[in-house]
Amino acid sequence: MQVYLKIVVTSILLLSSLAIADTRIKGTGGVSSISGSGGGGIIPWATLGGLATQDQSSMTGFISRADVDDFTLDVKGLAVNLNNRVEFSLARQDFTIKANDAQISQNKYGLKVKVAGDLIFGQLPQVSVGIEGNSLRDPETARAVGARDDDGIDVYVSAAKAWIDGPFHRTSMLNLNVRSTRANQFGLLGYGGDDQDRQLMIEAAAAMFVTRSLAIGIEYRQKADNLSALIEEDASDVFIAWFPNKHLSLTAAYVRLGDIAGAPNQNGFYFSLQGAL
Amino acid sequence: MRAFPSFKTSRLFATATLLSLFLGCSNMTPEKTLYQRLGSAEGVANITELFILEIARDERVIAYFEDSNVQRFREKFIEHLCMITDGPCEYSGDTMVDIHVGMNVTEGAFTAIVEDLIEAMTKADVAIGTQNQVLDRLARLRPEIIYL
Structure with a gap:
């Protein structure tokens, strides 16, 4: 918790030295992914959060x-x-876990650096490299199912390209990630397993601005199946994101998470509210 | 009098039909140029006028226009927009680089101008798909405009 607090305080201090930044085109900062990094919902994108x-x-x-x-996942976070x-x-x-109200919590820390290109302008896609640190605060379940560690590091390379005049003359975007990870179920069931350990996984997203304020899209996240005791499947979602202005976004999605800890076909809705300065 | 067209005639007919399918579809219902979809001369002039009004009240960019001659800007922008949208005009102004060199136009100021143009086109009832085609063509000029 201490590290978490420290980062919050540092971020607020950093923020106090910033002016309001809104000089990129609305929506091009994407929304906040479940890891806190700028992106879609279930995966980060090469875009950095906000409109700086x-x-x-x-x-x-x-x-x-x-x-x-059978489950809910609540996430809160911030990015600078x-x-x-x-x-x-x-x-x-x-x-x-809805059945017994048991909770598993973890903290995620991320660093993402844009290394080349630009999302919209020029020929090169925007390419970013990211690191995600994950630390599980309730490791008992992970240990019980055979995970090797309570914490782990993911490294990913992400490329995104938007076309102002895309299909149907609508501004559209494609994003592709390659992730090196040991995580079981996003890390909630620990890291590494008896079957497999670190692996490369593919993640992808496609989005289209139907109007200047409304985007629709799909995402896919390949997931490893490291634990012999449980099945883990790939995740996907379809989403709609509304950007009423440059400082607010509201995302709704239908997510398919597959089998989680023995409970098959975990489907449901995802909502996300983001504020940006 | 023949009851059926000769082999030669029917082959010619078939070839012509195929050719018109490959080449002729757009000729049968000619697709409007981007310029025409902006409303031709009148539309382009109207968009330019609305664009100038948007810039004039945009505090993010107005400083860049302090020394510009509005009448000349209007004239040259109309020409440029007309030419870039396949209209019957020749742009007679200075190159983008010549105009913007020394101005140090930031990425943010460029975006602001793009937003002003979107606003102008929206007020002129230009469809979003048509707007995006215009923006796509103008966006290619970005390297000749920013940070010079």
């Missing part, structure tokens, strides 16, 4: 909830974007 340009910095804060058949180059993020995930 290279001359500015910005900050985003969010709350999200996924409610599937420095000069649209470096993004620091943190998030707290609280996972609840």
